[in-house]
Amino acid sequence: QGFGEAFTGLSTDSDQPIQIEADQLEVQDAKKLAIYRGNVRVLQGNTVLKTAELRVYYTGRPGGGAAQSASTSTPQGGPAGSSVERIEAYGGVVVQSDTQTATGNRAVFEMAKDTVTLIGNVVLTEADNVVRGERLVVNLKTKEAKVEGGRVQTILAPSRTEGQAR
Amino acid sequence: CQVRPLYATPPDGVGAAQALPAIAVDPPLNRPEQVFRNRLLFGLRGGGEGAANAYSLGYRLILGEAALGVEPVTGTPASYQIIGNLSFILKDARTGAALVQDRVTSMASFNRSTQDFANIRARRDAEDRVSETLAELVEVRLAAFFAER
């Protein structure tokens, strides 16, 4: 396992349903925008994303009205029957899967490019490994995560294979 | 120029006679340094008690030997010369500031005998004489320093 797992969880083409809970949901259909506010939690499989405000941009048929109950359960996180173009999370983001957590100031999911970008003192920990940087870009198709911006620091635990073998 | 007794007590009351007994002399590393220190301590305190240590004196004594007047045929020198070099530093015990830093030298010779034991004892006596003369040289320099201040 590596610290990329945390993000595969959020991949759009995974078959697991995405469930979003929040205190409040506001849908601005004209702008094709749904805003979840208030300890927003996005669940998919064993991966959880927590943030203060989640904005989902979608295309296609308008779903429910404003202030719909916060907990909706739709495959792509957007109102039923629509397809999600972009998701933005603001006010501090925490992504957790069973062994990894990633935190940052805000996050952007771009479904078309299949990338997730975490921006602003990003910290990613996975078992013993820790990575810190300004920006984290995860390409879910190529399974490649890139951390950059300023100085990126990571702490790794060297493999023990060598050690034990002696 | 102004001529006055070296050990006279100046008007402000602190001259060589008062300052010298307040010098603590570092412990010696070997016998010649011990002879130097014992002789210097008498020079500074006149055999009396030392005063509260206001100053400290560090020093290192190095002895050398040279052969003089080598005799033909036997190739033995007629006489040997013991050369003593001593560098010393006087510091203010409280601030550690260096007040006097100097180097003095002294020489004493002894005649070579055909008896080796006599030469060993003569060398030891010459070393003592060099060490004691160095103590007198240091005493004069310290006294002059305090008398001038």
Added chain:
Amino acid sequence: QSADPFGSIAAGNPEAKMLLEADQLVYDFDSKVVTAIGGVQIYYNGYSVQSARVTYEQQSGRLTASGGVRIVEPDGNIINAEFADITDTFRDGFLQSLNVETIDRARFAATSAERRNGNVTVFREGVYTACEPCKEDPQRPPLWQIKAKRVIHDKKTRTVYYEHASIEFFGVPIAYTPYFFHPDPTVKRKTGFLIPRIQQAEALGFGVTTPFFWNLAPNYDLTFSPTVYSQQGVLAQIEWRHRILRGSYNVRVSGIFQQAPDEFAGLSGDRDFRGSVQTAGMFQLTPNWKAGWDITTTTDRTFGRDYKIEGATALDVPSTIYLTGFSERNSFDLRGYYFRVQREDTVEYDSATGAAYTHDDQQEQAVVHPVLDHNYVFDRPILGGELRLDSNLTSLSRVESDRRTVPAVDYYNGLAGTFTRASTDASWQRRIMGPGGQLFTPFAYLKTDLNWVAADNQATGLAENDTLPRAMPAVGLEYRWPFIATSRGVTQTFSPIAQIIVRPNEQHVGELPNEDAQSLVFDDTVLFSWDKFSGYDRQEGGTRANIGASYFAQFGNGWSVDALAGQSYQIAGRNSYEEQDPSLTGIGSGLDSAVSDYVGRVTIDSGRGVSLTARGRFDEKDFTLNRTEVTSTFARGRNSATLGYAYLKARPEQGIETDRREVAATAVAAVTKTWSVRGGITYDLENEGVVKQSIGLAYDDECFNLSATYAETRDRYSDIITDKQIFVRFNLRTIGDTALTSNVE
């Protein structure tokens, strides 16, 4: 510190984490490969790695760095390489076109290096040198370097092996060896060959010594130093050194079966087997007490001097066993002596009959069993003054009398028989500050001793078998009135000095041997001594006055002048220096008349490395010079020189018929930053001949030093014929030197 590029196995703590820092980090989920790009810094277990690009496979633990990599190891070695493929625990790996700078400034370079199982590192096309690259032209080959097809560094055995190695000086290969090894510089004590020594001497021929050091254990070792001499064959030397808890001791055995003994025809060296045994030890019993010994025996008189055996090249080699105590103010020394004479027997011609008289110099030397010195100064003032107690016990015996014939009378520097003396010298003195800064120093002393004389034969005047007590009470006063004058940066002090000592006459002069007070040089250092004799065997008697003055000037520019002069007078009682003891000590000393010679000293010092000291004794009647020693020294930076002149007037009464006038000069001149020349010459002005001379050349830089010395004592002034020697020493730093100077401590 180690020359191993990978340093010690990452012994640090196994749980250590690796910190990686870069401009950009790319993580590939599938292959689990992390790629760090731009200014990559890795810190792990004391290692630090800088590189342009590093990829790290966490699964297999392989770390590859390319685009130039710089590794700094826990112990300070710095490795620069083009490419590195190493394990993440830094234990193994492969480096491409690298150079290593070790902590002791030695340099490895190689096209590639590979480390296997954390221990052995193999360099291909390796080059090793301890020389710094030349600043202006780094490509210029260093002074020396060792090139080899393969250089193997084995961490366990701490040895560097070379295969197909050639040693190059200034880029020119001068020696090739298929196989060569030396201990890596972390090793202070390593079994192996030490740097050979080359010397040449008359009668011995050309000699090469190849010492081999066998490091048996951290605290004991053996050194074999065979020397092959072209004329005399192999001189074998074995030295055992052993360090134990409280001290250490060593034993050195040397021996040779001479191939050409007749080179020493007529001398004591003319024999087949010659050798010596030496042993020395010192043990610190308590912080203040130590005991030890230093013993040398040789098969014949001049073996030590002929073969320049370390520690046995003196004219007479003393062997001693001692117990020494030392505290801040007091000292104790109990010691035995045996003297191994390394001179041919001296022949003397009887003054009256002219018949030749051959001394047996060895039997004429005393065996001292023991000599004890105890010097004690009471720490607390007694009656406001300093009380001291100086005691001495001397007991010695001698097989043959050391009789010297002189035109007027025979005299004895040593008598056959056994002589013992126990002495104490209690002295008290106190300095009182009189009015106007006058210094009065009343003093008193009492010397008492007991002498047991057991002379083998009746020498004129000497007590035969007797126990003679002596006592010398004395009271005296020293007066000084020091003045100081300061004007415009010049400080001068001047003091008249007067001393009066009242005593009875000396007892039993001539009836007792004089073993420890034979030398009497009347000079400025002894002018104001209460007793001018140099030992306990003689006690200055009668009432004597010493008068003189001391002067000191300190100039602002650092120059200083220091002088003392004076004279001594026998006022009442018998002048001890006019009386004859068996070794005629006082005769011709300048004190042997009621009014003594004048003595004086002046020292001029620049305060910046130039100084001159002149001392003299002038006849009291016509002021002619009886003795003078002038010594001047010069020092600036690495250059230094000394020039000495000595004139000792003849003392026929003591067997020295002719004057002695001699000039001695030594100099060390730094020719360049690395080359220096040193030389010395002693010239006998009286007989217009060179006594001895030496000339030496030395080269020192950060990685290599060479010294070549030629030393010669002219035959006229030496009783041995091997006094022309050439010594050559050279060291390649980190290869030669540590092994040579490694010692037990």
